[in-house]
Amino acid sequence: MHEFDLIQHYFTWTPTPAEVRVSVGDDAAIVQVAPDEELIISVDTLVNGVHFPLDTPAHAIGYKALAVNLSDLAAIGAKPRWLTQALTLPKLDQDWLADFAHGLKELAHQAGIFLIGGDTTRGPLSITIQVMGTTPKQQALLRSGAQVGDLIFVSGYLGDAATGLAVIQERLSLPTEDANYCRERLNYPSPRLELGVWLRGRANSCMDISDGLVADLKHLLTSSQVGAKLYHQSIPLSPALQKLDLSVALGFALTGGDDYELLFTAPKKLLAEIENYQLVSQLSLKCIGEITSKTSELSMDYELVNLPDGYNHFQ
Amino acid sequence: MHEFDLIQHYFTWTPTPAEVRVSVGDDAAIVQVAPDEELIISVDTLVNGVHFPLDTPAHAIGYKALAVNLSDLAAIGAKPRWLTQALTLPKLDQDWLADFAHGLKELAHQAGIFLIGGDTTRGPLSITIQVMGTTPKQQALLRSGAQVGDLIFVSGYLGDAATGLAVIQERLSLPTEDANYCRERLNYPSPRLELGVWLRGRANSCMDISDGLVADLKHLLTSSQVGAKLYHQSIPLSPALQKLDLSVALGFALTGGDDYELLFTAPKKLLAEIENYQLVSQLSLKCIGEITSKTSELSMDYELVNLPDGYNHFQ
Known part of the structure; x- marks a missing residue:
């Protein structure tokens, strides 16, 4: 269970x-x-x-x-x-x-x-x-409001915390500086409070990524009764993760937990406003995909194999 | 610490x-x-x-x-x-x-x-x-409002839960029916919610007894900057505890935890009203002592010796 x-x-x-x-x-x-x-x-x-x-x-x-x-x-x-x-x-x-x-x-x-x-x-x-x-009243951001055609965004970089844990558990070896960076991201996640408040009245749906992008996005899709298509080249990877093999880095970014970044969807017409907020706030906000009408279906333009927990495709 | x-x-x-x-x-x-x-x-x-x-x-x-x-x-x-x-x-x-x-x-x-x-x-x-x-607004009952001359009350019986624990831990033997009763009082304490609401605007101070009457009353006295005198014959003992040696029963009632009864103080003029509420609610409300002006000093007309944890007097 x-x-x-x-x-x-x-x-x-x-x-x-x-x-x-x-x-x-x-x-x-x-x-x-x-x-x-x-x-x-x-x-x-x-x-x-x-x-x-x-x-x-x-x-x-x-x-x-x-x-x-x-x-x-x-x-x-x-x-x-x-x-x-x-x-x-x-x-x-x-x-x-x-x-x-x-x-x-x-x-x-x-x-x-x-x-x-x-x-x-x-x-x-x-x-x-x-x-x-x-x-x-009535301004809270829920998981259930994503609309077909919405763009999907994430804040910050994904996968750093899971990479930090892998380093601590000696499942992965990194240059000292990158190892320290990833461990810091594991130990000191940044709650995106200012972004959350700014998204009120703008985002159609929002949640935080604590169990990994794929697991959490699936909850959002189910709550909103929509599907999603992700573009692998848009998944935001930190300089430390960019040095890893792409499929390893994407594995951490898509399925690793503990990122505590925000995942949200917003109508296409807000793209320019979101890009401007990104400049002002100095916080990376990447558009990683789009909401589709295929209820609960998540697809990506890249097939992952040999992920740590046997995860090998989206459904 | x-x-x-x-x-x-x-x-x-x-x-x-x-x-x-x-x-x-x-x-x-x-x-x-x-x-x-x-x-x-x-x-x-x-x-x-x-x-x-x-x-x-x-x-x-x-x-x-x-x-x-x-x-x-x-x-x-x-x-x-x-x-x-x-x-x-x-x-x-x-x-x-x-x-x-x-x-x-x-x-x-x-x-x-x-x-x-x-x-x-x-x-x-x-x-x-x-x-x-x-x-x-402003109707909550605090620990800090006890007044010199207030009567001190407790709901229900004291010491049953601690006696139940002693039975489970085989430190004490009781007749089956009494043992079952005490174990039930340990496992299923009764939060006195209706009494708490009724006491709004009536009691000058109130707290629940979770660490034992003496320990909790001392917190109340410190918060209110007053003292108290207790009368040992008024400490409410259940029929099960009344069969024990008086000093053993009082030991459980005064220092045993987990009773979750209410301890409150009220002006003398409310005595009749409280006695009437007791009749209506069928919940025992015993006056066990009086608030004095001797800050933080707690005394009782009975000296306890040989308590389980070596406790032998108040101060």
Whole structure:
């Protein structure tokens, strides 16, 4: 049973209360709390050895635990407001805690989000962060709004984090500088909060890429009941990944997780405006394909073989 | 370093944003989200083998994970609205999940709270539930409002859950019926939501008893900058605990955790009204002492010796 089936089966409750506009299944929940304001709620857990290698610096864990949650707010176009954390620690290690708290607060400060509560308990190291944000009523960006003919965009570069993990796990060897760059992208993802807010009223659909472009785009296609065609030469690869064999680099970019970049679709007429925003924001926004009418069908002009997890074609 | 010092040191951020009325340190956070409504946010983690014995039925785990959070909403006088959960599972066990989900939903249904999101991940079993509730503006019950001369009340019976744990851990032997009763009180605590709402505008201070009466009352006294005198004959003991040696029963009632009863203070003039509510609600509300002016000092007309953890007097 896949995680999505599990959630669907055990934790999708009906009927949904009237004030809950989006419940289980999108990047975050959306609840109407005031006539003109909606509350956006997201929760993510990081488990030691599962979501980060066992020797990840505490500062990076604190930073990343918040970053992955903020990325969900970015994907929905929300302004971050408050966070809570549930921290389970195997022992009281003050050096570790100081570094962790510092990493958390550094990003919180940048993002303008404030810690309002939590729970601290003893057990195997795990960190659950819940973020709350707000948007004006009905302006949140959902996964379900992609339209046939929309262009598909992604922010930043794809595959760097998965490449960083491969380097740490010694499945891949890179020049020192590239290895350091990819490890930094794994440990310190950049939630695209400003982009998310800018996309309100512009993008037809949006989500963040946490499980890899292909897996996440498929969710978007299913939610929107559309298909997509991708152009492999447009997939944005960092200078570090451009040095790899193309099919290896594309493998990381298409199926590697932990990028936390935004994936969104917008009508063709917005292309010039998006290109201009790219110049102003200095953030790469690449058009990587187009939405088609073939429901849930994803195709690409390149066939991948020998990917790490046996993935070899799109459906 | 104690949990409270840890939170104080690493996770108490300043300055608090204007819309955050109560932050880290009370039963829950309180945030102003609309002109006449406040959002109440609480988070609690349950870790396998720490917060419940390893062989606790999944149904009870689901029920209790929500109950301990709802108890925080009860303590603040909030109406429960929404919950999220972060579920970390060692493996996919559908029987376990079905029972867990059933226990969670059973209590959620009773309490009128709705699941809006979450995160599922693989790792050592741990459950983090976050509840959100609402109150009319400025009506939440805080720990900091106790007044000299207030009477101190507790709901229900104290010490049953700790006695249940002692039975499970074979540190104590009880007649079968009493053992079953105490184990049920450990596994299925009753969040006192209706009482919490009723206490709005009546109690001067309120919190829930999760760490034991003495430990929790001390927090209330510190928050309110007052002292307290307790009367040992008024501590409410269930019929099961009344059969034990008085000092053993009082030990469980005063220092045992997991009761999730409400502890509140109210002016003497409300005594008759509270006694009448007790009759109507069929919920025991015992006056167990009085608030004094001796800041943070807690005294009782009975000296306890030989408590399990070496506790032998108040101060």
